[in-house]
Amino acid sequence: MARALFFPIVVGSLIAAHVGVSLEVQSIRHGLLRQAEVMAPLPAPVLKLAALGYRNLVADWLFSRTLSFHGGQLAQKAPINDETYRIIYRRLDVASELDPYFVDPYFFGQAVLTWGAGMPQEANRLLDRGRRYRPDDWIIPFFMGFNAFYFLHDNAQAAAYLMEASRHPGSPPFAALLAARLASQSGGTGMSIEFLQQLAAQTEDPATRRQIQRRLEALKGIWLLERAVERYRTRFGEMPTTVSDLVARGILLRLPIDPYGGSFYLDSHGKVWTTSDLRPIRR
Amino acid sequence: MNAIVVEGVSKTYPDGFRGKKVAVEGLSFEVPQGAVFGFLGPNGAGKSTTIKILLNLIVPTTGRATILDRPVTDKAIRSRVGYLPENPNFYDYLTPEELLWFGGKTSGMTTARIRERTDQLLRLVDLGHVRRKRLRTFSKGMLQRAGVGLALINDPDVVVFDEPMSGLDPLGRKLMADIIRGLKQEGKTIFFSSHILHDVEDLCDHVGIMVKGRLRRVARLAELLSAKPAGWKATVRRLSDGARARLAGLSWTCSDRGGFTDIQIHDQDLGAALDAVRDLGDDLVEFSPLRPTLEDIVLQEVERAEGGTA
Amino acid sequence: MRNLWAIGRITFLEGVRSRFFYGLFVVACLLFSTTYALSYLFPRDVVKVAVDLSLATASLVGLILTLFWGTESLAKDLEKRTIHMVLAKAVSRSEYIVGKFAGLAVLIGVSMLLLAALASLSVWTVDALTDDQYGVIHWSLFLLSLAMTTLMYGLVASVIFFFSSFVSSTFLALGLTLVVYLIGQSVEELRLLIQAGADGIDISPMLTAVVTVAYHVFPNLAVFDFKAQAAHGLPVSASTVVWSALYGALYTSVMIALSAWFFRKREFP
Numbered sequence: 001m002a003r004a005l006f007f008p009i010v011v012g013s014l015i016a017a018h019v020g021v022s023l024e025v026q027s028i029r030h031g032l033l034r035q036a037e038v039m040a041p042l043p044a045p046v047l048k049l050a051a052l053g054y055r056n057l058v059a060d061w062l063f064s065r066t067l068s069f070h071g072g073q074l075a076q077k078a079p080i081n082d083e084t085y086r087i088i089y090r091r092l093d094v095a096s097e098l099d100p101y102f103v104d105p106y107f108f109g110q111a112v113l114t115w116g117a118g119m120p121q122e123a124n125r126l127l128d129r130g131r132r133y134r135p136d137d138w139i140i141p142f143f144m145g146f147n148a149f150y151f152l153h154d155n156a157q158a159a160a161y162l163m164e165a166s167r168h169p170g171s172p173p174f175a176a177l178l179a180a181r182l183a184s185q186s187g188g189t190g191m192s193i194e195f196l197q198q199l200a201a202q203t204e205d206p207a208t209r210r211q212i213q214r215r216l217e218a219l220k221g222i223w224l225l226e227r228a229v230e231r232y233r234t235r236f237g238e239m240p241t242t243v244s245d246l247v248a249r250g251i252l253l254r255l256p257i258d259p260y261g262g263s264f265y266l267d268s269h270g271k272v273w274t275t276s277d278l279r280p281i282r283r
Numbered sequence: 284m285n286a287i288v289v290e291g292v293s294k295t296y297p298d299g300f301r302g303k304k305v306a307v308e309g310l311s312f313e314v315p316q317g318a319v320f321g322f323l324g325p326n327g328a329g330k331s332t333t334i335k336i337l338l339n340l341i342v343p344t345t346g347r348a349t350i351l352d353r354p355v356t357d358k359a360i361r362s363r364v365g366y367l368p369e370n371p372n373f374y375d376y377l378t379p380e381e382l383l384w385f386g387g388k389t390s391g392m393t394t395a396r397i398r399e400r401t402d403q404l405l406r407l408v409d410l411g412h413v414r415r416k417r418l419r420t421f422s423k424g425m426l427q428r429a430g431v432g433l434a435l436i437n438d439p440d441v442v443v444f445d446e447p448m449s450g451l452d453p454l455g456r457k458l459m460a461d462i463i464r465g466l467k468q469e470g471k472t473i474f475f476s477s478h479i480l481h482d483v484e485d486l487c488d489h490v491g492i493m494v495k496g497r498l499r500r501v502a503r504l505a506e507l508l509s510a511k512p513a514g515w516k517a518t519v520r521r522l523s524d525g526a527r528a529r530l531a532g533l534s535w536t537c538s539d540r541g542g543f544t545d546i547q548i549h550d551q552d553l554g555a556a557l558d559a560v561r562d563l564g565d566d567l568v569e570f571s572p573l574r575p576t577l578e579d580i581v582l583q584e585v586e587r588a589e590g591g592t593a
Numbered sequence: 594m595r596n597l598w599a600i601g602r603i604t605f606l607e608g609v610r611s612r613f614f615y616g617l618f619v620v621a622c623l624l625f626s627t628t629y630a631l632s633y634l635f636p637r638d639v640v641k642v643a644v645d646l647s648l649a650t651a652s653l654v655g656l657i658l659t660l661f662w663g664t665e666s667l668a669k670d671l672e673k674r675t676i677h678m679v680l681a682k683a684v685s686r687s688e689y690i691v692g693k694f695a696g697l698a699v700l701i702g703v704s705m706l707l708l709a710a711l712a713s714l715s716v717w718t719v720d721a722l723t724d725d726q727y728g729v730i731h732w733s734l735f736l737l738s739l740a741m742t743t744l745m746y747g748l749v750a751s752v753i754f755f756f757s758s759f760v761s762s763t764f765l766a767l768g769l770t771l772v773v774y775l776i777g778q779s780v781e782e783l784r785l786l787i788q789a790g791a792d793g794i795d796i797s798p799m800l801t802a803v804v805t806v807a808y809h810v811f812p813n814l815a816v817f818d819f820k821a822q823a824a825h826g827l828p829v830s831a832s833t834v835v836w837s838a839l840y841g842a843l844y845t846s847v848m849i850a851l852s853a854w855f856f857r858k859r860e861f862p
Binding site: 068 | 635636637638641642645646652778779782783786814815818820821824825827
């Protein structure tokens, strides 16, 4: 009788011990993964050689790991420092060098490198390859145009990119319109709002889209105030001292709310801005 | 014409940097058509090498060999030759049918004729019941028999077997012996090597003895075994005193084995020997000439070779 | 001619019935089924990734089969002495080599056909279940890529034959072939690198000479790589295909001719 039980007992206890140990290992891994780091990629020529004819696959893998790293950090609300963003950029760059027709690195780069990382130059450098290899994709020069206008304050360049975008057969009509406006205007909140609205429409990633919409709300508030300031000047022949004057003298029913948590004010030049500086204020 | 002619064949292999290893040397013999030639000798004597030279698997360093007057390097002649290697290895996943088809096709047979011969041969070697089974499922004996089928598929005029009895059980050996006899009946020439002297004695009419790479003796079996007797041997149940007395004048030895006594009389005088046993009656079980057996001859040759005499 | 057919047929039968073949196909099916799951890790280019994955799977399995059967056909034949049963018949050494290779080529062709079917199925499934605006399967390029890969494996098989014809160990023949394969996959990239000149690295003329020689001696396997074209629908001219095929056919023929030549001297003690 005892002999028949020997193996079941031994195997059973070993499995139980293993389960116990693996639970402990899991929590250790969990801690390790919080401090996850992503590695700088090997230089593109080396990876091309090492790929042994499977270049596309290596690009896919490199991108996928970068994407999941970023997603993981976001999910754990772990901050990403500048150094890490630089590495992310290089990974996307190498992936797109291995497979320049691969669309995902470009879109992801646009979403991540501009708002969060503050690297619009790099974003455009990345997108430039996409522009060359995917000439049928009007969105890429559109993104580049947006970056040039919004982050790099280079309207001439932005206009050029948007013109290019508008020439593509699939591009929407607003591209040409925006291009023309950019070429003639020196900027302005109205321009930004239009551009941002189109950008939001093209953005599929919900997180990025929310970011853009929040900014849009703030800019709309500013734009509303700017027009109210104009009406005040026309009506009363002088500039208002504070934004509350606009409500007091009946130009506006109420003041718009800054979604970033700041309050709108008029600066010494009479321009509308907000104390939040369009960055989320932490309470 | 002769079925097989070997002239001055030798085969040496390089051994290390400057050494040479001699596998076979100064080999010359002929096998007449229709003969059964047994090739004898200890392991490493060069028997397999010789056979492989005949099949052009090995190229001789000097000399030449012909089969049916065609050089062995001519691939066409092999469509009239059948070969069974020692411990044959076949492709695991083929069936005997496919194996024989291959043999027949490369020998130039038509598909119809191949089918005919396959049926015939598979019956002959008793593999009909597994004709569609994969060769990897076969036992050693079955593989050997499949090999015989492959060797004979093209109805060859010359058949070359390398240790055909090796690894066979008594039933298998009988089958093989019957096959060889059957082939002889059909007038084929059979050349085979063997350790098993009993089989050679039974089947062959010619014999060649190879030791250490050289052919020591080639002769008709009948001649080898019909030398003048060196004496006489008798097996008796009981040796009478009278017989013992008469034997005293001769040179003799005896040995007992459970109920029988073997006597060897080393004197060529038949009359004296017969006289010695004349009164044994039923106690005389056997009386025959004392001659060297094939085994004795082979051992003799081995000794001579060891002794260094060429 | 009938000898080539006879040898080719038994080579094919032996290969197609090997257990390894079936096992590997099961593995291939499993791998193909992961294509679906893996493709969905990507936000946009789902179909492209599916194409990448299925072509890679088909290629990898095809390579393993080629290496396996390539060594089984010749090197194993020599090691296990199963070659005796063939050469003892009225078959010349050259017929043996060519016939074996023909059987092996058909084996590879048939396997790649099956793998192509599985690959096509897996890519089609991903496409059918996605409303990916970027997802278009360029079928003719997809199949072209698989066809050229097949041709490439014919070349690799001929390299195995070449080494097996004068080397006695199966392992050694396999190892040497793998080295040739690795060099073949890298040689074009290396040459381009050296011609373009890597930043800040001094390239000695010796290295340039070595790479140039290697480029011409070793097979340039990048010639058969149409995976990027298949993934993105990039155009391929008919003349490119024809010249690449010709390159492959000629290199293979040289390898087989050399094998047959070396094999004439081979002995089987």
